[in-house]
Amino acid sequence: MAKNKPSILIVEDDTNIRETLSTILQQKEYNTDTAKNGKEALQKSQAKFFNLALLDIKLPDMEGTKLLTTMHDNQPKMMKIMITGYPSLENAIEALNLGADAYIIKPVKPEKLLALIGEKLEEQRQAEKMTEEKVTEWIKTRVRKIEHDI
C-alpha cells in the first residue's frame, strides 16, 4: 500500500517551511523527501523517482529557474510547482516557459497548495493512462497486423 503513495520532493532553504510542509504532506498520506539546496535536489531527484517537486525560486546555491530547467530535462514527467515570495508576472511567465507545471506565491494557503498538488498528480495519472492506452492500442494494432499477415 505504502508503495502506491505519490512521492513529493520539497526543495526549500527555509528549515521551518521545509519541515512544516513535509509534515502536512505526510498527514495527507504522501511520501515526502526534502532538499535544502539545488545540489541536494538534483542528487535526490536522480537517485529516486518523485511524482512531484515543490521548488522554491530562490535557493542558496542556484537560481530556482536553473534547477527547474535541469530537472525538466532530466525528469520531464515529474510535476514541478514553483513557489516564490517575489510575485511578478515576468517571474510567472518565465517559470512556466521553463517547464514548470504551476506557479504559486508565498504565503500560500495549505488548502490551496494541497488542492493544486492533487490536481497536478491527477493530470499526471491521466497522462500516464493515455500513454498506457496508446501503447496497448499500438500493440493491439501490431498483433492484428501480424495475424493478418500470417
Next chain:
Amino acid sequence: MVEEAGDGVAIAQTEKIVFANKRLVEIVGYSRDELIRLPFENLLDEKHHKYVKERFEQILRAEAVAAAECFEIEVITKTSERVPVELCITRIPSQGRPAVLAIIRDIRERKRLEEESLKLEKLATIGELATMVGHDLRNPLQSIENATYYLNNELPHILPSILISQKAIEMLQVINDSVNYADKIIRDLHDFSATKKPTLQKTDINAIVKETLSQIEAPENVELITELSHLPEIKADKDMIKRVFLNLATNGIQAMEKGGTLKVSTKKTKGFVEVSFKDTGTGMSKENMKKLFTPFFTTRAKGMGMGLPICKKFVESHDGSIEVESTEQKGTTFTVKLPTKQDNGGETSGKK
C-alpha cells in the same frame, strides 16, 4: 526689452525700488506705483530678510562692480502669498548713483517638479523596503500557516473531540486570522509599490458596487443604502475597482462607530461615471484631509495608512480621480470618477 523680460526685473536705490518691469508686477501682485514706493525689503521673506538686506547695503556702498549674487528666497506678495524665487542682485550705476539691479525668477514650477521627484524617490525607497520586508515576512508566515493547518487537522485525531477545549480551537482561529491580516499588510505594501497597469475589460460598475457591498458585513447600527443610476459599461480593471470600492465602503463604516448610514450612489456625468460613498460618521479636519492620501498616514490605532493611497493609485491608473468632502461630526463623502473612455494607461485584455 527689460519691460517685456520673462523674469522680474527691479532697480533699487537706497533701498527703495525705482524701477519694476511687468513680470515683477505679475509675480508680487503690487501695482507698479505701489512697488515704486515700496522698500525692497518688504518683499523678502523673514528667513532671508536680514542677509539679503545686508548684501544690498554692501553692494550700494561698494566702489567696484561686484559679480552678480543669487539666492533662493521667497517673496511675499501683496496678498501675503509666498512665492519661491531665485533672486540675483548686482551693482549697476544709475543716474550717477550706485543702484542694485535685481532679477527675480519665478521658480514655482521648478520647486513643484523638485518636490514631485523627491516624492517619487521617497515612494521608490518605500517600495524597495516593502519588497524586502515583505519577502522576509513571507517565510515565517508560511511556516505558521502550515503548522496551524497541521494542528487543526491533527487535534481531532489525537484527542477525542470532547477533550479538545473550545478555547484551543478559538486560539487556532486567532492564529489563522492574524496570519491573514499580516498577509494583507504584505499584499498592500506590494500593491502600493508595484507599478501594475490595469487589465481593462468591459465593466458594469453597478455590478461591482453590488458585489462589493454583498461582501461587507456591516454592524447592526449601520444602514447600507444604494442609489444606482443606469450607467454605460466602461473599460476598467475589475479587481482594482473592487479593491477601491471595498476600501472606501469599509472606511465609511469604520467612521461610524456610533452607527449611521452609508449611502453608495452611482451616476453618469459628462465623460465620467461617478460612484460616491457618503457616510454620516465623524468626518475629519481640514488638516487630516490634506494628508489623506499620504502613505502611512492614519488616524486609526489599527491599520497602516495604505488603503487610500492604494485607492488613489488604482483610480489614477484608470485616468480617474478621487474627491473628498468632509464636515467634522457630519460625515465624509468620497467620490470616485472614472472616465467613460480610456485614452491611455492600461492594457486592454485580449489584445496587445
